[in-house]
């Protein structure tokens with residue numbers, strides 16, 4: 001599979017606006033690739049930087065540093081016009097909160113019109129209707145119960161599926177799905193995951209599947225990236241990461257999932273440390289919680305290191321000093 005997206009040393013630091021304020025390194029030197037037709041899950045507890053990574057890739061926010069290459073082209077160098085023509089046509093996203101994605105004053109159909117007007121202006125009204133109905137049916141919705149309705153007349157799960165239908169309408173090369181199935185009941189969720197898998201098989205669409213649910217990540221993805229406090233701690237073939245977890249954080253996460261068919265909910269997040277302390281700037285970010293921490297862990301940040309083929313880990317227990 002050839003490369004579609006490459007993220008290099010991506011960093012986003014949010015700063016509070018006040019004197020004496022602090023920095024939040026939401027994404028801190030993150031590098032990974034997504035190949036054509038690959039489903040990559042980005043997994044981590046709340047606040048680990050998953051959504052920020054997705055928003056950076058979509059250029060909804062500017063990175064502090066780093067590069068984002070799509071089919072070899074640096075999207076940070078693209079003008080608005082180029083982005084629209086060469087990037088957003090190919091890269092679609094579905095976000096966590098479906099209510100925020102719809103204008104409450106307009107019927108649902110308007111959300112589809114925007115896509116057609118922007119990217120498929122030559123499609124006739126009749127064809128549009130046919131494509132919308134087909135897309136809705138694909139995600140398990142009955143067009144008669146959806147079209148012409150206003151957002152408040154539909155459930156969160158229905159809205160989420162409409163957003164997925166809309167994103168897939170353009171047959172994008174990359175779909176960024178950020179907790180995109182969180183509002184669906186268990187069986188619909190599996191149907192939608194299967195739809196994403198079918199879509200990939202049929203059209204070669206790559207997916208960045210952002211989730212805090214390890215079981216969903218396991219179910220859907222070829223590659224898994226585990227994030228902790230803005231950094232990648234482990235990544236690689238999903239089977240390897242799940243069946244041979246190497247990083248103490250991944251091991252801890254997986255121990256709390258007794259059965260991969262059961263939804264994982266992370267419990268026991270320690271309170272956020274003041275950013276700017278020694279832990280956030282140097283050393284391993286997991287050191288304060290890690291039962292295996294050594295002296296070096298507090299001093300030097302571990303680099304990602306390929307321990308076996310397609311399996312990387314950032315931990316001083318493997319390679320390094």
Ligand SMILES: Nc1ncnc2c1ncn2[C@@H]1O[C@H](COP(=O)(O)OP(=O)(O)OP(=O)(O)O)[C@@H](O)[C@H]1O
Pocket residue numbers: 014015024025026044045046047048049050051052053212
């Ligand atoms: N606009 C912003 N201004 C300041 N801090 C922000 C902003 N957006 C995100 N952050 C901070 O960046 C960190 C990463 O947030 P992010 O939303 O990327 O996490 P997440 O992994 O998506 O979490 P969740 O699972 O809760 O969605 C958090 O500490 C968050 O508070």
Ligand code: SF4
Pocket residue numbers: 247248249284285286287288290291292293294297302314315316317
């Ligand atoms: S680098 Fe050290 S502190 Fe970090 S996970 Fe590995 S052993 Fe634990």
Ligand SMILES: [Mg+2]
Pocket residue numbers: 050051052096178
């Ligand atoms: Mg998020």
